[in-house]
Amino acid sequence: MPYYSKGEIMVFEILENFYFSIVSFLSTILGPAREFPISSITILIIAIAMALFSSIVTRLFTDVKKVRRIMGQVREWQSAYMSAVKARDMKQIEKLKKKEAIIKRLQSEMMREQFKPLIFTLIPFMLIYYLFIGVFDYNHMIVAISPLTIPFIGREFTFITWYILTSISFSALIQRIFDLPSAQD
Numbered sequence: 001m002p003y004y005s006k007g008e009i010m011v012f013e014i015l016e017n018f019y020f021s022i023v024s025f026l027s028t029i030l031g032p033a034r035e036f037p038i039s040s041i042t043i044l045i046i047a048i049a050m051a052l053f054s055s056i057v058t059r060l061f062t063d064v065k066k067v068r069r070i071m072g073q074v075r076e077w078q079s080a081y082m083s084a085v086k087a088r089d090m091k092q093i094e095k096l097k098k099k100e101a102i103i104k105r106l107q108s109e110m111m112r113e114q115f116k117p118l119i120f121t122l123i124p125f126m127l128i129y130y131l132f133i134g135v136f137d138y139n140h141m142i143v144a145i146s147p148l149t150i151p152f153i154g155r156e157f158t159f160i161t162w163y164i165l166t167s168i169s170f171s172a173l174i175q176r177i178f179d180l181p182s183a184q185d
Contacts, residue, residue, distance in 0.1 A: 023134035034135055040144035040162060046132060047166040048174070050125060055178040058117040067181045070110040077103045133159060 004012070027034055033042045077099060084092035136143055136159035144157040153161060 019131075019134065022131060026131060026135045030135065034141075036142055036144070039136065039141070040157075043132075043136070043143055043159060043162050044166045044170075046128075047163055048170050050128065051167060051171045051174040053124070054117065054121050054171070055174050055180060057120045058175075058180055059178050061116045061120065062113055062180075064179070064181060067110055067113050070106045070113075071181060074103055074107055074110070129163075132163075 030042060032038055077096065081093070081096045084096055133139060139158045139160050141158065142156045143159055144162045146155045146157065149155045153165075157165070
C-alpha cells in the first residue's frame, strides 16, 4: 500500500471536495432534468453537444481533403492487392508489394492527421464525463428505459450505457453534417 504524506492527503481531500462541489452544483442546476425520464433527454443533449464540439475541433485542426485523398489511395491499393491475391497473380502481387512501404507511410500520415483533434478533446471529454458520472449517481441511477430488451445490455440504462448509445448514434450523423471523413468514405 502506497504511503502518502499529510500534504499529499490534504491535496487529495481538496481535489475531492472541489469535485463534489462541482457535481453538487451541476446536480442542483439540472434539478429534475437529472431524474428519469427527463434524464434520457439531458444525456442525449450532452452527447450531441460533445459530438458537435469534437466535430468542430476536428474540422478546425484536420486537413479533411488530405485525409480523404489518402483514404482513397489506401483503399484503392488494398482493393488491388486483394484482387491480386484472389486471382493468385504473383506478378501483380509483387508489383503491389513494392508500393506497400508507401501505403504504410500514407496510413501513418493519415493517422497522425486524425489524431490532431485528440490533443484538444481528450481532457475536456474526460472531465465532463467524470463530472456527469457523479451527477448521475456514479452509474447507479437508471436514466433511460428501452421498450425492447437489447442483448447484452438489457432494458434499463445507466449514464454510461445511455451516453455511449446516444453518442454513437449521433456522432456519425454530426460528422456527416460537418462533412468529415468516415470509414464509409
